[in-house]
Amino acid sequence: xxxxxxxxxxALWLTYAWxxxxxxxxxxxxxxxxxxxxxxxxxxxxxxxxxxxxxxxPPKAESLxxxxxxxxxxxxxxxxxxxxxxxxxxxAAPAS
Numbered sequence: 001x002x003x004x005x006x007x008x009x010x011a012l013w014l015t016y017a018w019x020x021x022x023x024x025x026x027x028x029x030x031x032x033x034x035x036x037x038x039x040x041x042x043x044x045x046x047x048x049x050x051x052x053x054x055x056x057x058p059p060k061a062e063s064l065x066x067x068x069x070x071x072x073x074x075x076x077x078x079x080x081x082x083x084x085x086x087x088x089x090x091x092a093a094p095a096s
Contacts, residue, residue, distance in 0.1 A: 018044070018047060021044075025040060025044075025046075029054050030064075031063065031064050031070060032060065033059055033062060033065065039054055
């Protein structure tokens with residue numbers, strides 16, 4: 001009976017590792033500008049090798065990886081500068 005219990009816990013941990021690699025692959029590919037589905041499929045089919053592949057793949061020029069970095073989000077000041085550079089007056093109060 002103890003052998004079956006050990007196999008069950010090992011299978012659970014392997015399932016967690018498999019799902020974690022799918023999440024990491026999806027995040028990396030989405031951040032690098034290729035879309036999340038490609039990374040999800042790569043992470044599900046190739047496990048940890050898929051994550052390593054997405055760490056090696058170069059990011060696209062317009063991707064969040066290039067603009068913001070691998071983690072985080074853009075700073076409020078940077079977003080405000082981009083809005084001012086575009087000349088978008090949708091959010092501005094009317095001048096009197």
